[in-house]
Amino acid sequence: MSIPVETAPASATPPVQASQVTKDTYKGKIHPDWCPGCGDFSVLAALQTALFELGLKPHQVLVVSGIGCSSNLPGYINSYGMHTLHGRSLPVATGAKLGNHELKVICVGGDGDGYGIGANHFVHTMRRNLDLTYIVMDNQIYGLTTGQVSPTSVKGMKTKSSPYGSVENPINPIPMAIVGGATYVARAFSGKQKHMVEILKGAIQHNGFSLVDVFSPCVTYNKDNTYKWFNPRIKILEEQGHDPTDFNKAIERGYQWGEEIPVGLFWRRTNLPTLEELEPVLHDGQGPLAWRKLGLSDEQAHALIKELL
Amino acid sequence: MATVDFAVGIGGENGQGIASTGDLLARIFARRGLNLNAYNAYQSIIRGGHTFLTVRASDGPVRSMGDKVDVLIPLNQDSMDRHLRLMKAGSCVLYDGDMLKPGTPAAGVQLCPMPMKVLTKGNKLAANTAALGATLQMLGIESEPLETVIARQFKKKGDEVVAENVGVARAGYEYAAQNFKAFPFKAPKLPKPQAIVTGNQATAMGGVAAGVKFYAAYPMSPSTGVLMWMASHARDLGIMVRQVEDEIGVMNMVIGAGHSGCRAMCATSGGGFALMAEAIGMAAMIETPLVCVDVQRAGPATGVPTKTEQGDLWQVLGAGQGDYPRIIVAPSSQLDLFRTIPELFNLCDKYQCPGIVLADLLISEGTASVDPAELKFDGKIDRGxxxxxxxxxxxxxxxxxxxxxxxxxxxxxxxxxxxxxxxxxxxxxxxxxxxxxxxxxxxxxxxxxxxxxxxxxxxxxxxxxxxxxxxxAPPKIVGPENAQATLVGWGSTEGVIREAAEKLAGDEGIVVNQLPIKWIVPFHAEEVMRILSRSNKVIIVENNYSGQFARYLRAETGFTAHGHIRKYDGEPFMPHHIIESVKEQLAGKQAISVPSHEVSV
Incomplete structure (x- = not known):
């Protein structure tokens, strides 16, 4: 990078650290405050491993979350982070990505955050096909508010806010994302961390909007969809010869629920340009918008005034 | 000192090309070096309704839409019926003599029926162009400038359309020369041409001058002009412009871009601002600079989308939960918007907080002339x-x-x-x-x-x-130190209050001074108190029902104003509204005056 410093850092020079990414590089200094056994530990570990294995440097990664148990994740990983408002990780991440399109931007959050209060942004971010990765830690319950029904709670589920059983149909994020314009649509399970690492690496490397919906059991408030419940049902698409370029098959497998629940890459397309690719403003060789020189040339200023005469 | 001061009013229904006619006139006057102010009273309808555009010009300062119309161009019977009764001696009315019935005007009003069918060769949409030709003739302006601006306006539609419109303009011009009595004055031609700019354009250009690299918005009247300007200039100027799914998304996206290091901005109106409130608090919490413009319109809820009001002060003051630092500023004019945006960006970068601009429909959609030399794009940029x-x-x-x-x-x-x-x-x-x-x-x-x-x-x-x-900068008193009353206003009312104060001194022998407030937060409570405590009578002028600024002033200083002039009918103050109210209040007749708008538009 040859862009000059505008203001010198005020902080003292930190101790020199090797610029080689190691297994511990992404380790945060704070231990997560999740409940023991929470599925989110597995997602955090998988994400750290995926970033390490991809050789990405922490200062080039921005992890953006909303609000909820899982949205605390940016505080537990050594990369740039933003812990934003409930449901707003995607628009914040969109702004940050367009401001600096050289960053690897990863959004994380829960099902209530992404499919409930943030659903409008979810739909529109997908159709824009920005190069973002969105990891939804889907526990089918509101955890941080102590156990209310969520957009992915199954019909009939009894929670503190649905004591007689939920009468609403849940959102199925997989088909929704496939028809919504996401170009990499996958599901993982916290009980299958190695598989999740591969899915996340694929998502991060994918040039376009990727959704990874992760069954990340809430051990405290969801007594229905537990590890024990998931374990015998989970089937890995990659082991079943699923073709992620087959749209109809992707939809069909996405709807599958019950005795067999598939995880893995449902759908991927690589022939759709990203928003960044379609915006000439990002391709004039000046690097990220955020680091460009401010102000206009005399010619530009003159042309603007001429319009008013 | 002004030697001429005249206004042209064009009335009709939406879709009759009134805005473009007004733009032609404004451009002609500005190119002659005249100062001008144009205000379009319109309605939230794409076709139909009633629209009335006032273009006022003078060789002296023009601070408001003024009090009178000298040339009325009613393009339909409705406009004739609404406005003719307000026309005074010395004015004229240009209209289609075959189609419209004028009724009885006041003595001294010149009725100028034009055979539009003949002059326009049957093109109904060109009647305004024929009337423009006649207007220029009667103002002593040669026809050539109109032909130039017509060519500019219709260039994209091809030579044939240009030729047709120029022909109609000439026919109108000639017809007036032969049939109507010209004004006793001639619109002068000054050496220095002026530029014309709407407040929304000025806002966008202020952003560009500040180095904005990211602009996002959801369309909402009366702020949409900023989005349209940004979108059409984005690629030339290297700006990322996004139309977002809602204003919640807008503000969050702007925060993301601001956090990444861009100067990022958005504009909306009160309803959109309401959706942004939580995120503005986040910008303060994570200390991300950004600028958000609230172009106020008459509320609450959907309110009156095409009408002006200063009704969002308390919304902006109270936006979002908790206590947090932010800067709130209410610029007074189009040029002030242009200058304020870069200044606010410097402050927001320095203090790492959100900045909110309170504009309103009056100045943001209104047009004013500015000296092109005042449009400086090379001001100081301080990123803190x-x-x-x-x-x-x-x-x-x-x-x-x-x-x-x-x-x-x-x-x-x-x-x-x-x-x-x-x-x-x-x-x-x-x-x-x-x-x-x-x-x-x-x-x-x-x-x-x-x-x-x-x-x-x-x-x-x-x-x-x-x-x-x-x-x-703390606020300063404008006008004589010793005055019968001090008129306090904030934001867009500065011009009309100044004009009213000048007229009170000139025509009525009543000496008042003025305290215009621009920076709302931080508020210079001590300086304001020092000024107001010396005043004989403090009258607050604002475009809302409840006296939002009066209450804010009391909250910040403990000072209770003596009188209030308020307007909340959707239309801006005209100078005479303030003049009459001040007289009323000085006579002790009223503590709160609510002047009524004489014409329903």
Whole structure:
């Protein structure tokens, strides 16, 4: 990078650290405050491993979350982070990505955050096909508010806010994302961390909007969809010869629920340009918008005034 | 000193080309070097309704739409019926003599029926062009400037359309020369041409002058002009412009872009601003600079989308939960909008907080002339304590910051300002959280809440505003020190209050002075008190029902104004509204005057 410093850092020079990414590089200094056994530990570990294995440097990664148990994740990983408002990780991440399109931007959050209060942004971010990765830690319950029904709670589920059983149909994020314009649509399970690492690496490397919906059991408030419940049902698409370029098959497998629940890459397309690719403003060789020189040339200023005469 | 001061009013229904006719006139007057103000009273309808556009011009300062119309061009019977009764001696009415019935005008009003069918060769949409030709002739302006601006306006539609319209304009011009009595004055031609600009254009250009690289919006009247200007200039000027799914998304996107290091901006109206409120609080919490423009319209709820009001002051003051630092400013005119946006960006970058501009339909959709030399795009840019990549950091602990605490994003400093690194900078890793956090960004909201750290961080953020107050110019009295009354206004009313004060002194022998308030937060309470405590009578003029500024002034200073002039019918103040109300109040007849708008538009 040859862009000059505008203001010198005020902080003292930190101790020199090797610029080689190691297994511990992404380790945060704070231990997560999740409940023991929470599925989110597995997602955090998988994400750290995926970033390490991809050789990405922490200062080039921005992890953006909303609000909820899982949205605390940016505080537990050594990369740039933003812990934003409930449901707003995607628009914040969109702004940050367009401001600096050289960053690897990863959004994380829960099902209530992404499919409930943030659903409008979810739909529109997908159709824009920005190069973002969105990891939804889907526990089918509101955890941080102590156990209310969520957009992915199954019909009939009894929670503190649905004591007689939920009468609403849940959102199925997989088909929704496939028809919504996401170009990499996958599901993982916290009980299958190695598989999740591969899915996340694929998502991060994918040039376009990727959704990874992760069954990340809430051990405290969801007594229905537990590890024990998931374990015998989970089937890995990659082991079943699923073709992620087959749209109809992707939809069909996405709807599958019950005795067999598939995880893995449902759908991927690589022939759709990203928003960044379609915006000439990002391709004039000046690097990220955020680091460009401010102000206009005399010619530009003159042309603007001429319009008013 | 003004030698001429005249106004042309064009009335008709939406879809009759009134706005473009007004633009032609404004351009002709501005190119002659005249100052002008154009205000379009319109309705939220694409076709039909009633629209009335006033273009006022003078060789002296033009601070408002004025009180009178000298040339009325009613394009339909409805406009004739609404406006003819307000026309005074010396004025004229240009209309289609075959189609419209004028009724009985006041004595001395010249009725000028034109055979439009003949003059326009049957093109109904060209009647306004024929009337324009006649108007120029009667104002003593040669026909050539009209032909030039017509060519400019219709260039895209081809030579044939240009030729047809020029022909109609000439026919109107000639017809007036032969049949109507010209005005006793001639519109002068001054050596220095003026530019014309709407407030929305000025806002967008102010953003460009400030170095905005990211603009997002959801269309909402009367702020949409900013989006349209930005979108049409984005690629030439290297700006990322996005139309977003809703205003919640807009503000959050702007925060993301601002956090990445861009100067980022958005504009909306009150309803959109309401949706942004929570996120504005986040910008303050994570200390991300941005500028948001609220172009006020008549509320609440959908309200009157095409009408003006100063009704969002308390919304903006109270936006979002909790206490947080932000800067709120109400510019007074189109040119002031242009100048204020870069100044506000410098303040927001320096103090790492959101900045909110309170504009309104009157100045944002209204057009004014400006001296092109005043449109300076090379002003000072101060980004404060911003840390951008320097290219050397790769060897200096590139992954550090968060884990080693060598860099504290939210360092507790004497000024409250903490050096701000942006994502991508090696060695400065941190997480920005909307939860309360420690100096290094670690949450102190959930697992280990900490009351002393919470207090420290609240005070750190709040301290920034002490510095900001010192950077902002305090309000000053305009006019004579010794006056019968002081007229206090905020934002867009500055011009019309000034004109009213000048007329009161000139025509009525009543001496009043004026205290225009621009910076709302931080508020210069002491300076304002010093001024107002010396005043004989303080009258607050504002475009809302409840006296939002009067209440704010009382909250900040304990000062209770003696009188109030308020208007909340959707239309702006005209000078005579203020003049008559001041007289009423000085006579002790009223404490609150609510002038009524004489014509329903």
């Amino acid at each position: 304590e911003l840390i951008l990549p320097n290219g050397k950091s790769e060897t200096q602990n590139p992954f550090g910051g968060y884990n080693d605490n060598a860099y504290l994003r939210y360092k507790n400093t004497a000024s409250g300002i903490s050096p701000r690194a942006v994502p991508g900078v090696p060695g400065h890793i941190f997480t920005a959280a909307s939860d309360e956090h420690d100096e290094d960004g670690t949450l102190i909201s959930d697992e280990f809440t900490n009351s002393s750290k919470r207090r420290m961080m609240v005070e750190k953020r709040a301290r920034k505003m002490q510095g900001a107050a010192a950077d902002i």
